[in-house]
Amino acid sequence: MSQAVVQALVARFPGDAYDPYVGPGGDDVVFVRKDRIAEVCRFLKEDPALQFNLAPYVTAVDYLGQEPRFEVVYNCTSTSRGHRIRLRVKVPESDLAVPTVTGVWRGADWFERYCWDMYGIRFPGHPDHRRLFMYDEFVGHPLRKDYPLRGRQPLTPERDVPDLIRGPGPAGRD
Amino acid sequence: MSTHTPDAPAPRPPPAPLGSQALDAPLDSREMIINLGPSHPATHGTCRLVTRLDGEFIRGMRVDIGFLHRGFEKSCEAVTWGQVFPYTDRLNYVSSTMNNVGFALAVEKLCKLQVPDRAQYLRVIAAELHRICDHLTMVGAMGLELGAMTAFLYAIEARDLMWDRMTELCGARLTSNYVRVGGVARDLPEGWVEKTLATLDRTAELRDTIGALLTRNRIFMDRTRGVAAVSRADAVDWGYTGPCLRASGEPYDVRKAAPYLVYDRLDFDVPVGTRGDNFDRYLMRMEEMVQSDRIVRQCFQGMEPGDIAVRDFRYVMPPKPQVYGTIEGLMAHFKLVMEGIQVPAGEAYGYTEAANGELGFYLVSDGEGRPYKIGLRAPGWPMVASMPAVLKDALLADLVPTFDTFNMIGGEVEQ
Numbered sequence: 001m002s003q004a005v006v007q008a009l010v011a012r013f014p015g016d017a018y019d020p021y022v023g024p025g026g027d028d029v030v031f032v033r034k035d036r037i038a039e040v041c042r043f044l045k046e047d048p049a050l051q052f053n054l055a056p057y058v059t060a061v062d063y064l065g066q067e068p069r070f071e072v073v074y075n076c077t078s079t080s081r082g083h084r085i086r087l088r089v090k091v092p093e094s095d096l097a098v099p100t101v102t103g104v105w106r107g108a109d110w111f112e113r114y115c116w117d118m119y120g121i122r123f124p125g126h127p128d129h130r131r132l133f134m135y136d137e138f139v140g141h142p143l144r145k146d147y148p149l150r151g152r153q154p155l156t157p158e159r160d161v162p163d164l165i166r167g168p169g170p171a172g173r174d
Numbered sequence: 175m176s177t178h179t180p181d182a183p184a185p186r187p188p189p190a191p192l193g194s195q196a197l198d199a200p201l202d203s204r205e206m207i208i209n210l211g212p213s214h215p216a217t218h219g220t221c222r223l224v225t226r227l228d229g230e231f232i233r234g235m236r237v238d239i240g241f242l243h244r245g246f247e248k249s250c251e252a253v254t255w256g257q258v259f260p261y262t263d264r265l266n267y268v269s270s271t272m273n274n275v276g277f278a279l280a281v282e283k284l285c286k287l288q289v290p291d292r293a294q295y296l297r298v299i300a301a302e303l304h305r306i307c308d309h310l311t312m313v314g315a316m317g318l319e320l321g322a323m324t325a326f327l328y329a330i331e332a333r334d335l336m337w338d339r340m341t342e343l344c345g346a347r348l349t350s351n352y353v354r355v356g357g358v359a360r361d362l363p364e365g366w367v368e369k370t371l372a373t374l375d376r377t378a379e380l381r382d383t384i385g386a387l388l389t390r391n392r393i394f395m396d397r398t399r400g401v402a403a404v405s406r407a408d409a410v411d412w413g414y415t416g417p418c419l420r421a422s423g424e425p426y427d428v429r430k431a432a433p434y435l436v437y438d439r440l441d442f443d444v445p446v447g448t449r450g451d452n453f454d455r456y457l458m459r460m461e462e463m464v465q466s467d468r469i470v471r472q473c474f475q476g477m478e479p480g481d482i483a484v485r486d487f488r489y490v491m492p493p494k495p496q497v498y499g500t501i502e503g504l505m506a507h508f509k510l511v512m513e514g515i516q517v518p519a520g521e522a523y524g525y526t527e528a529a530n531g532e533l534g535f536y537l538v539s540d541g542e543g544r545p546y547k548i549g550l551r552a553p554g555w556p557m558v559a560s561m562p563a564v565l566k567d568a569l570l571a572d573l574v575p576t577f578d579t580f581n582m583i584g585g586e587v588e589q
Contacts, residue, residue: 023520023521023522024283024284024286024518024520024522025283025286025522025524027522027523053410053411054410054413054415054426055410055411055412055413055556056413057413057523057534057536057549057551059536059549059551061521061538061546061547061549062547073521073536073549075523075525075534075536075551077532079410079419079424079426079431082431082432084432086523105411105412105413106411106412106560106563107411107412107413107414107556107559107560108413109559110555110556110558110559111555118247131240132239132240133239133240133243133588133589134240134243135240142245142248143247143248147248149248149249149252
């Protein structure tokens with residue numbers, strides 16, 4: 001879509017923004033080193049030629065079996081320039097802390113909470129670091145690939161209904 | 175000479191005259207915590223709002239969501255790509271086809287599929303009809319929340335007419351499942367275009383009635399103008415999209431900024447507000463209904479007969495005579511049902527303009543028949559997240575109407 005954005009980013013952060021490629025549909029994608037993500041985001045937002053002003057959609061992926069295991073993905077948008085870029089940040093299982101970008105965009109708040117809730121990735125510096133969907137007593141992070149599909153953790157005991165199959169069971173289809 | 179005895183009470187001094195200062199002096203009050211929800215009828219689903227009140231003013235708020243969380247993403251990772259569609263219907267259940275369209279476009283982005291012209295028109299028609307439904311619901315419910323029950327009844331009548339047309343199109347009234355990867359499920363029924371045009375006429379009448387009841391209504395204006403105003407910079411910083419972003423003055427619409435389907439061939443305007451308050455957010459919806467009406471009518475004129483899906487049986491179910499009559503058709507059907515569409519390995523982010531804003535699907539495929547990851551960017555998410563900041567020092571009575579203009583849909587926000 002706009003190679004200028006990628007070039008500016010790679011030129012500004014050599015080594016920290018690496019391996020740019022053009023994904024399906026012409027999306028620009030860049031890998032970013034974990035420790036520099038906040039600086040990269042601030043640059044994207046504040047550089048007058050880039051202006052990624054809209055709070056990005058942040059999500060995470062669990063590539064179980066690969067190293068590094070996790071990935072946090074930032075889908076950034078500029079409403080004034082109309083361009084987009086996707087930042088992929090590799091997160092090893094041994095160090096699940098990614099610098100928060102809530103200081104850059106307030107709107108990243110709930111997306112980062114979602115990543116903590118569902119994948120167990122921490123965001124040091126986040127102003128309200130709680131689970132988003134699950135309750136505080138919940139153990140584990142449900143969207144991890146090693147969390148069972150039918151894992152159940154009811155807060156109150158469930159009634160026994162004979163014709164209903166209930167977990168916990170292995171992930172996979174019945 | 176005094177008639178008072180020493181132990182009688184002294185006469186009370188006359189009260190001080192009531193000046194405006196005395197009238198406006200704040201009462202000493204204690205802050206209290208009021209819990210709204212999770213199953214409060216005005217929260218449209220299950221959303222818990224814990225408010226810290228000073229008298230009637232909201233001094234702090236905490237939004238607690240997740241009571242309707244059904245594990246959308248986890249469930250989708252366990253089924254084939256085609257089987258995800260019924261799950262997407264239940265995200266924004268007022269405008270389900272728009273979720274179908276968003277998901278189908280994201281998968282097609284990954285598959286590098288180009289769907290036929292007619293299918294694109296049909297998708298736009300279904301999506302825009304549902305946009306009208308969504309806005310009608312929001313406008314009607316907003317009137318209801320401010321005490322105008324009548325407007326709600328008109329809105330629901332118009333919405334049900336729309337849903338009747340959707341039923342004829344795809345067989346379901348609420349969870350309309352019309353779009354497939356590679357096209358749409360079926361072509362328009364006989365006489366549907368004429369019926370839909372009549373429905374659009376009737377809906378326009380009802381919409382104008384609602385507008386006449388609300389837009390210049392003194393009570394409605396007093397209760398909505400200047401309430402919960404969000405500045406343009408704040409709206410962008412919070413990540414607002416859709417009508418809420420445009421109400422704040424940022425003219426961003428995915429249909430114009432990155433046109434998908436046939437939106438670049440259609441002539442429509444994007445309304446933009448100035449103050450970003452509840453009234454502007456209401457006006458955005460009213461005007462977008464007019465524009466959607468225009469879009470559907472243009473589609474009826476612009477579309478031509480043709481295929482409604484790609485003729486590639488790796489993605490689309492073959493027609494039934496081929497399934498029953500030829501071995502190739504039977505095999506293609508079997509592979510699609512049992513193994514699912516073989517989406518090439520990779521990742522993509524597909525985004526469309528749904529009724530409440532940008533609906534995004536971040537998809538990761540490992541080359542198998544089931545999604546490796548489906549990330550959902552629900553349009554209402556950033557708006558609900560910003561509520562504590564937007565409603566700080568607002569009146570408690572304005573909480574519910576504001577909640578309504580953000581149009582929180584539990585199905586999509588809580589996944």
